[in-house]
Amino acid sequence: MFIITRIYSDENGESHFEDFTIPLTNQGDIGFLSEEQTVGGIIFREVAPSYNYDFHNAPQRQYIILLDGGVEIETSLGVKRKFQTGEVLLVEDINGKGHKTKNLENRTRKSIFIPL
Secondary structure, eight states: OEEEEEEEEOTSOOOOEEEEEOOOOOOGOOOOOOOOOOOOEEEEEOOOOTTTEEEEESSSSSSEEEEEEEEEEEEETEEEEEEEOOOOOOOOOOOOOOEEEESSSOOEEEEEEOOO
């Protein structure tokens, strides 16, 4: 199974974390695969080493894949979690109070956005 962290807003506009899994099935020599998911495209992103973005909403429902360098994300309730290279997030807090994001390392960070 593949673990993904979801960031979403509740009915009061507060943002939260929720971990969920995507099941994988054994496909023999090619490894374990999930079911195909329909997506809307791909966006490549690079941010400066000083990246520290105050409260904001996700611009759309999207997966974020951290390619190099980690981030700390803080919910509107003050809960903080750190995510490292290779982790996948599903951001869905397109409304509400949003979340904060900052680089964990003082270096340029690259990621991929995959809109849903």
